[in-house]
Amino acid sequence: MRQSYIHLPATTGITQAVTLVVHGLNNKPSAMMPLADRLRSWGSDVLLVQLTGHTVDSSVTPFTEGDWCLNLQDTFQQATTLIQSGEPKPLYFLGYSLGALLNLYLILSHPGKFQYDKMVLLAPAFALRKPVNKLLQLATDILPAQMKIPSFTPKPYRAGTSLPVKAYTLLNTMAVRVEKSINQSVSMPVLVMIHPKDEMVSVKKMNGYINEYLPSWQLYTLPKTSDQQLPYAHLILDERSVGKENWDRMLQQIRVFLQL
Numbered sequence: 001m002r003q004s005y006i007h008l009p010a011t012t013g014i015t016q017a018v019t020l021v022v023h024g025l026n027n028k029p030s031a032m033m034p035l036a037d038r039l040r041s042w043g044s045d046v047l048l049v050q051l052t053g054h055t056v057d058s059s060v061t062p063f064t065e066g067d068w069c070l071n072l073q074d075t076f077q078q079a080t081t082l083i084q085s086g087e088p089k090p091l092y093f094l095g096y097s098l099g100a101l102l103n104l105y106l107i108l109s110h111p112g113k114f115q116y117d118k119m120v121l122l123a124p125a126f127a128l129r130k131p132v133n134k135l136l137q138l139a140t141d142i143l144p145a146q147m148k149i150p151s152f153t154p155k156p157y158r159a160g161t162s163l164p165v166k167a168y169t170l171l172n173t174m175a176v177r178v179e180k181s182i183n184q185s186v187s188m189p190v191l192v193m194i195h196p197k198d199e200m201v202s203v204k205k206m207n208g209y210i211n212e213y214l215p216s217w218q219l220y221t222l223p224k225t226s227d228q229q230l231p232y233a234h235l236i237l238d239e240r241s242v243g244k245e246n247w248d249r250m251l252q253q254i255r256v257f258l259q260l
Helices: 029-041 065-084 098-109 130-142 165-181 203-213 244-258
Strands: 005-008 017-022 044-049 091-096 118-122 148-150 162-164 190-194 217-221
Touching: 005 029, 005 065, 017 029, 017 065, 017 098, 029 044, 029 091, 029 244, 044 065, 065 091, 065 098, 065 165, 091 098, 098 118, 098 165, 118 244, 130 165, 162 165, 190 203, 190 244, 203 217
Parallel strands: 017 044, 017 091, 091 118, 118 190, 190 217
Antiparallel strands: 005 044, 148 162
16 A cells, blocks of 8 residues: 655755645645645655545546545644654645645544644635536536546646546535534634636635634635646646746745744
């Protein structure tokens, strides 16, 4: 069985923090490396989570919700071990899309067990746009669980060319649970980053949840720019996906927020 994470030490010589980094649905774990490398250069050890079903050989292997939760639980346990060794240091989380959603799902399913000093959520896959909600529910209701759907994720970032309906069903199940439970305590400081034209996540709905239930959360909406190289606004992982201007803004916001 493949290990749930890769430990990438800080490149500064002194470790100031430990950060769990989690990729999105059908993303290669390596898609998170531009952000992971920045965190390392700022003094944070990185535990790069590798969710079951997302391999580096462009194949998608069988997986369950329990597999994904176990991947994150294993990594969190290792992170707490690192935190407890040596000088005290903060524990951070940075997740994209499914990775961000999965972490919230785990936190809400096990109150008080998974605690971070701060979290950065990039386009977290809840507060979904209505058309996305309808499509996910329709797929869940009428399509066979193992039927493959072609992936729209750009090739350099994706783990496989298609995904089973089951993957979208799991994402939908977790999104519904998080939206129903988000008024429970998720009281740690959280920075949410979204592109205003995100095809999946509704900025308006996300802002509504934050204003009503989540006083310790802050929403940063990326400005519209002309140098974005990819037409997929949900993808906000590197300079190529968001453009240089927004990439520089993202890095500045994350670094200031995490105080690294």
